[in-house]
Amino acid sequence: MRFDHEGGGRRPRFFGHGDLRLVILDILTRGASHGYELIKEIESMTQGNYTPSPGVIYPTLDFLQDQAFITITEEETGRKKIAITVAGQTWLDENQEQFENIQVRIKARCVGFQLRKNPQMKRALDNFKAVLDLKVNQGDISDAQLKQIIGVIDRAALEISQLD
Numbered sequence: 001m002r003f004d005h006e007g008g009g010r011r012p013r014f015f016g017h018g019d020l021r022l023v024i025l026d027i028l029t030r031g032a033s034h035g036y037e038l039i040k041e042i043e044s045m046t047q048g049n050y051t052p053s054p055g056v057i058y059p060t061l062d063f064l065q066d067q068a069f070i071t072i073t074e075e076e077t078g079r080k081k082i083a084i085t086v087a088g089q090t091w092l093d094e095n096q097e098q099f100e101n102i103q104v105r106i107k108a109r110c111v112g113f114q115l116r117k118n119p120q121m122k123r124a125l126d127n128f129k130a131v132l133d134l135k136v137n138q139g140d141i142s143d144a145q146l147k148q149i150i151g152v153i154d155r156a157a158l159e160i161s162q163l164d
Helices: 019-028 035-045 054-066 086-094 096-117 119-137 143-161
Strands: 070-074 080-084
Touching: 019 035, 019 054, 019 070, 019 080, 019 086, 019 096, 035 054, 035 080, 054 070, 080 086, 086 096, 119 143
Parallel strands: none
Antiparallel strands: 070 080
């Protein structure tokens, strides 16, 4: 999963290219579903930090159906029932390591969202970003200064990782 993005105020994408396909297939292994239920399950999985729009879910379902990884059948109620196929299960199994990495990133990202909800943490992170931006991006910085900044960040990361 990549979180990089071009400048501007947009948030980075929650899922990287192709990640949502594996997430949907995994959800479908627990039973047939409908589009709305998939959206709600992903929202739950991300602790409310990401709710995919129908404009994201349905094209992904179309792709998975085109690849014969899912079947979509219309029920008597008019709702569409989605189920994983043997080929879909095989593809999910073949990409299990990638899926496990996605799960780790979802968990880490959700922790980050929770931390940023704390007002003191938000203030500290905003202050750090502002100082870093001023020092690195808006002035002439020497290689020695950049090396010092990197050292400070690395030491802070080490210190935080060693907290009980």
